[in-house]
Amino acid sequence: MIFLKAFLVGGLICVAVQLLMDLTNFKVTPGHVLVGLVTAGVALSAVGIYEPLVKFAGAGATVPLSGLGHILAQGAIKGVDRGGLLGAFNGGVAAAAAGITAAVVFGYFAALLFKPKG
Amino acid sequence: MGRNLKRTFDPNKPLEMQKQEYKQMVKKVSPKPPVIRNSIWAFAVGGLICVVGQAFFNFFEGLGLNTLDAGAATSIVLVFIAAFLTGLGLYDEIARFAGAGTIVPITGFANSMVAPALEARTEGMVMGVGARLFSVAGPILVFGITAAWLAGMLYYLFGPNAPAGS
Numbered sequence: 586m587i588f589l590k591a592f593l594v595g596g597l598i599c600v601a602v603q604l605l606m607d608l609t610n611f612k613v614t615p616g617h618v619l620v621g622l623v624t625a626g627v628a629l630s631a632v633g634i635y636e637p638l639v640k641f642a643g644a645g646a647t648v649p650l651s652g653l654g655h656i657l658a659q660g661a662i663k664g665v666d667r668g669g670l671l672g673a674f675n676g677g678v679a680a681a682a683a684g685i686t687a688a689v690v691f692g693y694f695a696a697l698l699f700k701p702k703g
Numbered sequence: 704m705g706r707n708l709k710r711t712f713d714p715n716k717p718l719e720m721q722k723q724e725y726k727q728m729v730k731k732v733s734p735k736p737p738v739i740r741n742s743i744w745a746f747a748v749g750g751l752i753c754v755v756g757q758a759f760f761n762f763f764e765g766l767g768l769n770t771l772d773a774g775a776a777t778s779i780v781l782v783f784i785a786a787f788l789t790g791l792g793l794y795d796e797i798a799r800f801a802g803a804g805t806i807v808p809i810t811g812f813a814n815s816m817v818a819p820a821l822e823a824r825t826e827g828m829v830m831g832v833g834a835r836l837f838s839v840a841g842p843i844l845v846f847g848i849t850a851a852w853l854a855g856m857l858y859y860l861f862g863p864n865a866p867a868g869s
Contacts, residue, residue, distance in 0.1 A: 591757040592750035595808070599749025600742045603803035607736040615806045615815060616839040620846045622807060627850035631857070644757035645750075647774055648781065648808045650843070656774070657847050661855030666864065673855025678848060683775035684782060688813050688840065691786040696820035696832045699790030 587643045594638070594645030619650050626654020631662070656681045741802050748797065748804030756781055756808070778809055785810035789817040815839035 602622070606613045626649075629635040635655045638646040646652055657677040664676015678685070716724070759780050763773035788794040794814050798805040805811055816836045823835035837844075859865065 587761075588754050588757055591753045595753025595756075596746035596750030596804075599745040599804045599807045602807050603742050603745035604738070606803060607738045607741055615811065616842060618803065618806050619812060619815060619839065619843050623843050623847040624850050627847060627854055631854035644760050644777065645753045647760075647777070648753045648756035648810075649749075650807060650809055650812050652774075653778075653809060653812070654847055654850065657851035658854045661851040662858045662862075665855050665859045665862065670856075670859055673852055673859055676855060677851035680771075681847075684778035684809065685844070687779040687782040688786075688816055689836065691783050692813060692816040692820060692836050692840075693832065695786040695790040695817045696824065696836065697828070699792075699821060701821040701824065702792040702795075 590642045591645035591648075594642035595648055596645075598645075598649045598651070622650040623654040623657070626651030627658040628654075630655040630658035653681060653684060656684070744800045745802050745804035745807075748801035749807055750804075752781075752804070752808040752810055781808070781810050782813040785813035786817050789814045790821065794818075812840065812843065815843075 602618055605611075606618070611617075626635060629638075629651070635646065635651070636659075639652070639655065647655070657680065660680025661673050661677035664672025664674075664679070666672065668675075756777050759777045760773050763776045764770070768776060785794060788797075794805065794810070795818065798814070805814065816839065819838045820832045820836040823831035825831065826835070
């Protein structure tokens, strides 16, 4: 069941973005999409909407990049709970460190090992 | 195709009419985004990537990791797969059909780092690859980190444990 929910919710987020790219006159690049998603994820997480979505859809909510925003926001908020003002500075990135480090490391190695096509 | 187009274009007509005809001709041949087909592809591929993520998440939870750690491990695996497929040139092949379905998931984040970095090899391994890894990831991190900091600050100032007097 969780697989079906993950498929539906994750797919719907992608469709929403696809329609935004196809039907609006804005020049929406992939970069804009990803920036918008991570920021929206932070905002929805901060007001308490994203966590219920994660509970409902699992990876359908955590795999889209808005999930990274959710992790950043929850890290900052829980950081404040633990360490006060300092937590707002170190909580977010600390919580998202695994994904960010993986992207940097694997990204760099991939660029070293492979030749560009064409 | 070019020959067919020429036939619909009559040089004996007045210039204004030629212009009109030309405009309609361009409109006819320029590709419209196939909105429905794009959406179906985005839905199927994006949803499928999430299902793969869910499978890895369940696997890691089964190994005894808690929710946060299982999520982090899932991200690591997905990012690895996406970086690898981008290096092989396969991710961008899928992206041509799947559009947002391959951009939106965290695999799209990894792709947005590797793809420009690959092209920058000739510019050097430090200021080429090292810098261009962040040509898209940089803005993402700037906005994500700033927004999360703002959320933390607001929570600090106005949350349940706000400093006395506020």
